[in-house]
Amino acid sequence: MPFALFELKRAGAYYLGGQAKLGATPRSLSGTGGFFMSKGDLMPLLGRRNKRGCFGLFTALLGLILAAGPVCSAAATPEQTGRGPENRGMRLFTDDLKRTRKIPKQIKRLVVLSGPAVEVTWAMGKGDLIVARSEWATWPPQMKKLPSLGSIIRPNQELIWELKPDVIVADMHFRKSAPFMERMGVPVVFLSAVHVEDIGVLVERMGRLLNKPKRAQELRAFVQKYMNAVKKPLQGLKPQEKPRVFHGSGRQLYFTSSSKYGRRVIDEAGAINIADSLPFYWQQVSPEWLVCEDPDYMVLSPNLAKYSYEVPERKAMSSLWEHAANRPGIRSMRITRDNHLYLLNARLGYGLRSFIGAIYMAKIFHPDLFPDLDPKQIHARFLEKFYGLKLEGSYLYP
Structure with missing residues (x-):
């Protein structure tokens, strides 16, 4: 393989190898058989440039080594020399x-x-x-x-x-x-x-x-404390005592997921995800399917790209709710008549704050089991304790 030394000025690095061209970037050099070195690592090895601006003998020798391919060596391993990762920071x-x-x-x-x-x-x-x-x-x-x-x-x-x-x-x-x-x-x-x-x-x-x-132990203890407060009252619930729930998202609000994804928060809240009967991990359903399933509750997490993925204020959430409620077929469903249609911020549906989403849902699905549970207060306490932030915006509507 022809050898060359290329300076990637924008990246502040050098590329040693072949097949590079002028204007090359780290992405375009991926898989070309060479390797990258920072300027700080390379300069002490190269020394000064000669009159033609080339790096001279070291570059030529390095080219011969690379062209020759891998070299076997009986050198001691880092563990044998005491220079393992723990000894190099x-x-x-x-x-x-x-x-x-x-x-x-x-x-x-x-x-x-x-x-x-x-x-x-x-x-x-x-x-x-x-x-x-x-x-x-x-x-x-x-x-x-x-x-x-x-x-x-x-x-x-x-x-x-x-x-x-x-x-x-x-x-x-x-x-x-x-x-x-x-x-x-x-x-x-x-x-x-x-x-x-x-x-x-x-x-x-x-x-x-x-x-x-x-700090990790403190964070885990906080999450576990409130998850236990939700799990204990829900223990022993019979299947017929658990509401059937549709959790939708996406621009059309008809995308849903099976037990591999969305079911976990719904499970923790003591409900049944009606999407578990679907054959795919993630798919879009039709209004006709929703009407036929007739869930007890519908929890929707609208796409927030319009709001730069920030937390909308209550007025904006009200507008999103009206849009969702007027989707084909939804206005005539039982969930709308019974006021069982909710919007939940998508950030509370997965990841670290999903335990807060589960608390909000548990309060919605089983209000009689959690008369003293205040999800908003727990949410505010969590943000203050671990982020130094106040609870702002509307995460749940209505």
């Missing part, structure tokens, strides 16, 4: 995919591509470590000040390289991007928590990642 970390990665003992810069992990990072008091966000990650409010990596499905990988994070925390959406990002020397760990019962695991692992085990 590094440590080992195992993620949810059971992959073990070397990460810094003290993380200073984070890219977090998992929405739930963003909220946990701020709850740990380490939100100032995050250097970029996805376009959807606008909460807590401080996140809006950070540069956006664009789509949650396809983040700007070149910008990630330029930001030089110590660790990237990602979820399953970014699994295919991990090999490219790790070629640039950035460890990627997968820590996701969609369901209510996963919150404790996410908090514990983020506590280890951020060296905040006591």
